[in-house]
Amino acid sequence: MREEIRFLLGHEKRSIESIDPTTTVLRYLRETECLTGTKEGCAEGDCGACTVVIGELSDNGITYRAVNSCIQFVPLLDGKQLITVEHLAEEDGALHGVQSAICEQHASQCGFCTPGFVMSMFAQTENAASPDRAELKDVLAGNLCRCTGYGPILDAGEDAVKSKRSGKFLAAEGAVAKTLAAWSDQETVQINGGDKSYYAPATADDLATLYEAHPEAHIICGLTDVGLWVTKMHRTLPTLIYIGAIPELKSIEIEDGFISIAAGVTLSEAHDVLGAHYPDLEELIRRFASLQIRNVATVCGNIANGSPIGDTPPAFIALDAKLVLRRGSARRTIALEDFFIEYGKQDRTSGEFVERVLVPLPDDTDKFGCYKISKRFDQDISATCGAFRLTLEGDAVADIRICFGGMAGTPQRATQAENTLRGGAWTEATVRAAMDAMTQDYTPLTDMRGSADYRMRAAQNLLFRFFLETSENTEHTRVLETPEVAHG
Ligand SMILES: Cc1cc2nc3c(=O)[nH]c(=O)nc-3n(C[C@H](O)[C@H](O)[C@H](O)COP(=O)(O)OP(=O)(O)OC[C@H]3O[C@@H](n4cnc5c(N)ncnc54)[C@H](O)[C@@H]3O)c2cc1C
Ligand code: FES
Ligand code: FES
Structure with a gap:
């Protein structure tokens, strides 16, 4: 030490x-x-x-x-x-x-x-x-x-x-x-100051042992959430465990049909790999905060924080991603959507941490789209963020997974809309019926990012946009950058 x-x-x-x-x-x-x-x-x-x-x-x-x-x-x-x-x-x-x-x-x-x-x-x-x-x-x-x-x-x-x-x-x-x-x-570091302690374990095993012994500690990595607890909320954090110095948690690998993203991988580091397999994730990550934030913020931190408006969970849930959780030497793998139980509550026991997220590789027959809706194009939190994965057999919907952030207390699937579409034809008529069914899936809030009505309409229209982009239609549906304003 x-x-x-x-x-x-x-x-x-x-x-x-x-x-x-x-x-x-x-x-x-x-x-x-x-x-x-x-x-x-x-x-x-x-x-x-x-x-x-x-x-x-x-x-x-x-x-x-x-x-x-x-x-x-x-x-x-x-x-x-x-x-x-x-x-x-x-x-x-x-x-x-x-x-x-x-x-x-x-x-x-x-x-x-x-x-x-x-x-x-x-x-x-x-x-x-x-x-x-x-x-x-x-x-x-x-x-x-x-x-x-x-x-x-x-x-x-x-x-x-x-x-x-x-x-x-x-x-x-x-x-x-x-x-x-x-x-x-490769030594574990400990620093004390005042009555606070900071640990930076050097291996994942050391992290697991340390966190099991100190379940009251706060795990930190990019600090893009936790930093604000100190600077804005003036919270006191007596024990911190930093996971960003662990080489094995910096890995992003393709294995067993998944993109395996370990807990220390930043949004900047994941950008190219995720974007290569899912072009829409490239755009989503590019619009995630700013480069300074993406350079430190982790993909797993974006999940572990349990936020209903995090940008990656809706996309990963639509893709049926899995989460690997670890406590001591015990690991379990769960469906990512099951991690989010209700607002502020996740399926994580005391001393357990997120070790990696497993994002399935694309299947050639599937179509995937995700869309971030925010007031500003750059550097803004989503009012809502929707993601869709569609499997067609001919013109029929063999399967569809729809997930939205910002529409409920957790990132949540639109099961009524999915049921309306599954087995039917991928046509405007069934899509419009699914848009109606979405009102049974969500009761969104009104806040400074959007009214309940706005959120519902935006979510419904995102499904329609996904339909336009995945049918023969060649409508231009995206603004890819903010226009430059002339200066004098
Ligand atoms: C200016 C700004 C803009 C932002 N814009 C966006 C945006 O556009 N979209 C968006 O989704 N988010 C945005 N965020 C939020 C933030 O960047 C993300 O949630 C980020 O991914 C968090 O990762 P981190 O590594 O910084 O987490 P940290 O702040 O280090 O930790 C966040 C939380 O997760 C826990 N945690 C972290 N890793 C683990 C783990 N492996 N196991 C268990 N618990 C863990 C921590 O204990 C803490 O509770 C923004 C933040 C800022 C400050
Ligand atoms: S002072 Fe740090 S980003 Fe504004
Ligand atoms: S704030 Fe940019 S030059 Fe004044």
Whole structure:
């Protein structure tokens, strides 16, 4: 057991033996390191003003990820490199290419959002990524500018990613990789601070033993839910168990007809594999929060949190996914839909955790569609999210699974609508009958994301849209990105 965390701040080593484990990286930077370039806007992962970059050891050397420092806790930095806007310029004061591009394009007005934009772009240039303008909009969707200078910001981003990577981060990358590799000791870490404890087990077996012994602990991974319990709800979390340092829980594999996604896999990591098999999941994940959130938020956390408006559960339930739960050495596999019992209650016993989710591989005869409805295209929580898997035999519906989020206290199937369709012809008449039957499936709530009436109509119309997209009709049914607003 190691009772110390070690990380690089820029290129300087840091070691901490005691800290309140819920101290946010943002707070640590501003109040302990006096690095005030990183700003606090919302403190809930929405605005991107607090964006920093985390460098991590990977097969290619170091991989750079933009994250929201306002909802990351300091102990998670163990074994990583933390880079802020202060670290970018060269020793002689020469600006980094991203910073120069921002200046040249006049892409900063009041400047409050600028460090966050710079860091999001920096992660792209240091990963030698070359997003086009449309892709840059996705990269920057988690950075909000209240002065609304998006046009020049995108221009700067385009300029920055065109230039060849150079400078001190490239020069020092070998040394950084060596330091991080030397720190990868596969030891369980424990840090205490005040009356709080933080554990980062090194193996899944250690996690199972630890959680069985401390069932009162909170499991954490991406912190994109739990971080807000601290910054917004001011909750005290006495015991935390971080599962993101366990190599075997970072795996995403194809086995026995399933895409097997382990508990530590982030939305960013799952994006390509899920998207390759189910193109609609590519779009769903692209519209899940922002890149900063997707870079840390886990697929399994999106299930384990039990939210009725999580985006992945409706899609996975429509696909008949399974969940592997583990307590100590005992494992059980259940249908994902059975995990959600009622609002706030899941089928999970004390000391049991989600080990992986198993998403069936597509069958050539099936058609799958899923649709997120939210007020904003980017970076918004769904009012409702619907998913459909259809098996046709000729023109007849051999099977259909329909699941919606945001329509009940849990992600829930539309069994009446399914029964109306099953065995019938896949025609507008039967689909319209199923849309009517859906009123028996759900009694949605009215809240700030949509009225009950709106939700019901939207859900019914999503079934119709799925019908249009899976019949001969060639209607254009999707908006794939927000149009760019002209700037003057
Ligand atoms: C700005 C912002 C935007 C967001 N947008 C979206 C969105 O568009 N769509 C959407 O669906 N969600 C969204 N979310 C919610 C959040 O990102 C997801 O729910 C995320 O997948 C949670 O994963 P995590 O790893 O961050 O979980 P954490 O915050 O670390 O944990 C979440 C909960 O799950 C538990 N938990 C996590 N892993 C396990 C496990 N393996 N076993 C048992 N329990 C576990 C934790 O104890 C905790 O109760 C957003 C959040 C933010 C802050
Ligand atoms: S302060 Fe707004 S995302 Fe962190
Ligand atoms: S320049 Fe003012 S918030 Fe973006």
